[in-house]
Amino acid sequence: MLNGKNILIGITGGIAAYKICELIRLFKKQNANVKVICTPNAMNFVTKTTLQSLSQNEVYVDQFAIEDFKPEHISLADEADIFVIAPISANTIGKIANGICDNLLTSVACAFQKPVIIAPAMNSGMWNSNAVQGNLKKLDNEGYHILAPEDGFLACGTTGRGRLCDIGKIFDKTVEILAQSKTLLGQKIVVTAGGTIEEIDAVRYMSNYSSGKMGICLADRAYELGADVVLITTVRVEKPYEIIGVKSAEEMKQVVESEFANADCIIMAAAVADYRAKTISDKKLKKTEENEITIKFVKNPDILKGLCDMKTKAKGKTPLIIGFCAESEDLLKNAEKKIAQKGCDFLIANDISRKDIGFASNYNEVTVFRSDGGMKKLEKATKKEIAKQIFEEIYG
Numbered sequence: 001m002l003n004g005k006n007i008l009i010g011i012t013g014g015i016a017a018y019k020i021c022e023l024i025r026l027f028k029k030q031n032a033n034v035k036v037i038c039t040p041n042a043m044n045f046v047t048k049t050t051l052q053s054l055s056q057n058e059v060y061v062d063q064f065a066i067e068d069f070k071p072e073h074i075s076l077a078d079e080a081d082i083f084v085i086a087p088i089s090a091n092t093i094g095k096i097a098n099g100i101c102d103n104l105l106t107s108v109a110c111a112f113q114k115p116v117i118i119a120p121a122m123n124s125g126m127w128n129s130n131a132v133q134g135n136l137k138k139l140d141n142e143g144y145h146i147l148a149p150e151d152g153f154l155a156c157g158t159t160g161r162g163r164l165c166d167i168g169k170i171f172d173k174t175v176e177i178l179a180q181s182k183t184l185l186g187q188k189i190v191v192t193a194g195g196t197i198e199e200i201d202a203v204r205y206m207s208n209y210s211s212g213k214m215g216i217c218l219a220d221r222a223y224e225l226g227a228d229v230v231l232i233t234t235v236r237v238e239k240p241y242e243i244i245g246v247k248s249a250e251e252m253k254q255v256v257e258s259e260f261a262n263a264d265c266i267i268m269a270a271a272v273a274d275y276r277a278k279t280i281s282d283k284k285l286k287k288t289e290e291n292e293i294t295i296k297f298v299k300n301p302d303i304l305k306g307l308c309d310m311k312t313k314a315k316g317k318t319p320l321i322i323g324f325c326a327e328s329e330d331l332l333k334n335a336e337k338k339i340a341q342k343g344c345d346f347l348i349a350n351d352i353s354r355k356d357i358g359f360a361s362n363y364n365e366v367t368v369f370r371s372d373g374g375m376k377k378l379e380k381a382t383k384k385e386i387a388k389q390i391f392e393e394i395y396g
């Protein structure tokens with residue numbers, strides 16, 4: 001499974017460091033090339049001799065101690081297919097999340113362009129702290145694969161969450177990531193996410209409960225599969241791919257349409273408002289003596305329909321167009337009608353009346369409709385998993 005793969009292991013200072021000896025052995029048994037970088041503190045828990053014997057390679061700690069000095073952090077980062085940092089301490093998580101490069105391991109992490117797995121291990125108080133969770137959120141947003149620690153007896157004598165996850169889990173995740181082929185390499189995938197924001201006056205707007213999570217998971221998945229991704233979003237996110245922030249439906253339409261000619265696939269996961277205020281006051285509207293107020297709304301352009309019309313008229317290569325469909329009743333009947341009305345290649349239908357899935361939830365359950373009349377239900381799963389399955393439906 002790992003034959004010839006170059007795995008770089010990072011070890012930081014924590015008692016779980018000794019468990020990584022077993023991980024190296026598992027990788028070597030699969031014929032992987034393993035190199036190890038330790039932080040100076042890791043050396044308090046494992047010896048260089050042990051790690052060198054198991055990895056059959058030099059163990060790197062201090063880049064300035066290398067006699068024939070070359071920028072080791074760049075060459076180690078370049079030659080590895082994956083970087084597995086386990087155990088990773090609260091300290092190293094904080095440094096990597098904030099771009100601090102004060103040792104070889106953190107410098108390599110900063111320069112690393114390929115997948116990184118991190119498996120934290122620490123005292124449960126540290127794990128639950130706002131600082132550590134905030135830093136992890138940053139790394140999660142940047143696409144790091146985080147293997148959360150498990151509950152159990154901790155070296156500090158307490159019981160709680162903080163124990164390094166099972167070594168088998170780190171091994172399996174490494175295999176899973178390295179086995180993933182970059183099936184969307186060279187493809188440009190454009191995804192919209194979030195609810196549009198339609199201004200009413202200088203301080204008020206109309207929007208909806210869309211969190212943008214489904215669209216973001218789709219963009220993440222496309223990126224994992226090697227695509228050149230553009231995420232057009234009303235929700236602020238930081239990602240390793242291109243993000244274009246927009247507010248209103250009009251703005252979203254302009255940006256999406258400007259991507260049409262170069263896109264291979266456009267996924268309209270955004271919850272676009274059907275109407276906007278006819279006039280937007282640049283001042284705050286004042287309260288009046290009346291008990292009622294009337295605001296006139298006018299129809300927004302249907303971006304998805306517009307894209308499908310552009311596709312019908314265009315000559316040459318055109319993108320696949322994927323729509324979403326939010327329904328609170330008669331999901332399947334309405335979805336069938338909607339795919340025909342809009343003219344898109346696929347329509348992903350979800351039931352927004354359910355509280356356990358959809359808007360703001362981390363879970364979803366959808367039915368994928370194809371323009372040829374076929375359909376497939378994707379059972380309830382995390383939005384990340386649903387995104388994976390949607391790409392399997394689209395690209396086979």
Ligand code: CTP
Nearest residue numbers: 268270272274300301302303304323324325326
């Ligand atoms: N959509 C769009 N522009 C709009 C409204 C919706 O591009 N003005 C897109 C959405 O991004 C989604 C699809 O159309 O991909 C379906 O959106 P949905 O809200 O389910 O349906 P609507 O077309 O708005 O129709 P209705 O609200 O009547 O169900």
